[in-house]
Amino acid sequence: MIEMQDVTKKYPNGIMAANGLNILINQGEFVFVVGPSGAGKTTFIKMIYREEKPTTGKIIVNGVNLSSLKNREIPHLRRNVGVVFQDFKLLPTLTVFENVAFALEVIEHHPKDIKKRVMEVLALVGLKHKVRMLPSELSGGEQQRVSIARSIVNKPKVVIADEPTGNLDPETSWEIMSLLDEINTQGTTVIMATHNREIVNTMKHRVIAIENGRVVRDEQQGEYGYES
Numbered sequence: 370m371i372e373m374q375d376v377t378k379k380y381p382n383g384i385m386a387a388n389g390l391n392i393l394i395n396q397g398e399f400v401f402v403v404g405p406s407g408a409g410k411t412t413f414i415k416m417i418y419r420e421e422k423p424t425t426g427k428i429i430v431n432g433v434n435l436s437s438l439k440n441r442e443i444p445h446l447r448r449n450v451g452v453v454f455q456d457f458k459l460l461p462t463l464t465v466f467e468n469v470a471f472a473l474e475v476i477e478h479h480p481k482d483i484k485k486r487v488m489e490v491l492a493l494v495g496l497k498h499k500v501r502m503l504p505s506e507l508s509g510g511e512q513q514r515v516s517i518a519r520s521i522v523n524k525p526k527v528v529i530a531d532e533p534t535g536n537l538d539p540e541t542s543w544e545i546m547s548l549l550d551e552i553n554t555q556g557t558t559v560i561m562a563t564h565n566r567e568i569v570n571t572m573k574h575r576v577i578a579i580e581n582g583r584v585v586r587d588e589q590q591g592e593y594g595y596e597s
């Protein structure tokens with residue numbers, strides 16, 4: 370359901386952030402993407418939601434070949450691919466409710482349906498009681514919960530997370546991981562780039578290691594495999 374065929378990515382400065390990626394990720398998998406700093410993890414993730422285009426090669430997401438995707442079709446792709454960032458990327462002037470509703474409203478739902486769906490996902494992430502608050506009034510872990518709620522509000526087939534626990538303490542990181550695990554258990558594919566050794570080694574999911582833009586390891590129930 371996510372497939373990369375001979376994908377390369379050369380940035381204008383000449384850096385090859387992807388150098389012959391061939392990867393197949395099936396619906397419902399939970400995949401950790403690991404590797405040293407600068408290895409190409411973020412580039413890999415950005416190419417899946419078309420934030421970056423590959424220089425050569427083919428990427429297929431949910432049956433859609435991203436190379437032939439027109440710009441006007443990108444919003445449709447983004448609704449099927451939820452994205453979670455290390456720094457949350459919430460809109461600071463919008464409330465918790467509005468941040469989540471904003472992601473949904475683009476599909477022109479009835480206001481009553483919007484409210485129902487937003488409250489449903491905020492309940493799932495345990496934040497029903499903070500709907501009127503602004504992101505600045507929340508802890509880091511709570512902000513990440515809002516961003517997870519936003520990522521799943523359109524019931525995407527895939528959630529991709531780039532270092533979602535990078536700004537969080539260990540306990541809060543585990544709370545976020547159990548949420549992502551729950552989302553995965555319900556059938557959503559989860560792809561997560563991380564430097565967190567303990568999380569990778571404890572959760573025993575598929576591990577894809579990238580170094581210099583190449584897959585150097587791809588193991589089921591894999592280990593983090595680096596020192597830190």
Ligand SMILES: Nc1ncnc2c1ncn2[C@@H]1O[C@H](COP(=O)(O)OP(=O)(O)OP(=O)(O)O)[C@@H](O)[C@H]1O
Binds near residue numbers: 410
């Ligand atoms: N927009 C860009 N323009 C030019 N070079 C870039 C750009 N984005 C990333 N790079 C380079 O591509 C390489 C891969 O970067 P990327 O961010 O994908 O690595 P990463 O594995 O996510 O690193 P980290 O673990 O530090 O987040 C790096 O050498 C980086 O400097």
